[in-house]
Amino acid sequence: MSGELWVLFAGCALVTFVIKAAGPVALGGRDLPPRLNGVIALMAPALLAALVVTQALADGERLHVGADTAGVAAAGVVVWRGGSVLLAVGLAVVVTAGLRALG
């Protein structure tokens, strides 16, 4: 293992530490103004939606619809119809693997 790779590991660990620590250090341990709480309560829908579309509708830096898109959509239908998260995730895997086996 060359010294350069250890620089890479240390650098990645350091930037990850700083990014994860920034919010809790700057804003933690106290109540925020109510209007900022309004923003924070909306973080989950915004970030979850972005994670879903960047994982299910994109492949790296291009938009891409594939077997996994169909699997994730099937999971959405299950949850929307009142099914459990576990059932939904299981169906997503089965649909995705099934379509890939066929394709």
Next chain:
Amino acid sequence: MPYALAGGVLALSFGVLAREAGFSALGAMVMSAIVFAGSAQFAAISIIAAGGGVGAAIGAAALMNSRFLPMGIALAPSLPGSAMSRAAQGQTVVDASWALANQGDGRFDRFHLFGASAVQYVTWLSGTAIGAFGGDALGDPRDLGLDAIFPAFFLALLLGELRDGRARGVALAGALIALALVPITPPGVPVLAASAATLVGLKRRHARQAGQRA
């Protein structure tokens, strides 16, 4: 715990890719142990594998991790203790544990966060080890459809968040911002930029007549 299984499988493919990028098995495991941020690790080793420099690889990892900035801000009021203690608690954030610990009213259950991340850390390390030492013996995880686990899991959690029109509007805006940026920005930026949609929350709720800008 499907998300922990998915994390393990993802780690397995990281172990395989790290070996192909010229890392030793030990190196791959050290990286997983001290960085513990899947997408950033993938981003960094793909730059190295493509012949890029260490600086560029660290930059890609930082961009990929930038989504932990808004996640950490959201989490901050739920973490007590000194600044050092909060910095340490903030290290436990990964996507799935952050989403699981979210209680839906802007508060987070920090012990739920720590517990979910501890399970993920174990599967992340063991998955990396299996991939790095024995990856060649295994098939392509994509054939098993396991890459659908995380987005399906996040979608299920998202649907539970869409209680009112404002949350639905922000989710839609976040998704559209992310999709629009995928082809034109480095990976990581689309999810970070999607957090801008939450700024509509600065407006007071009764100021409806102003219209919802998101």
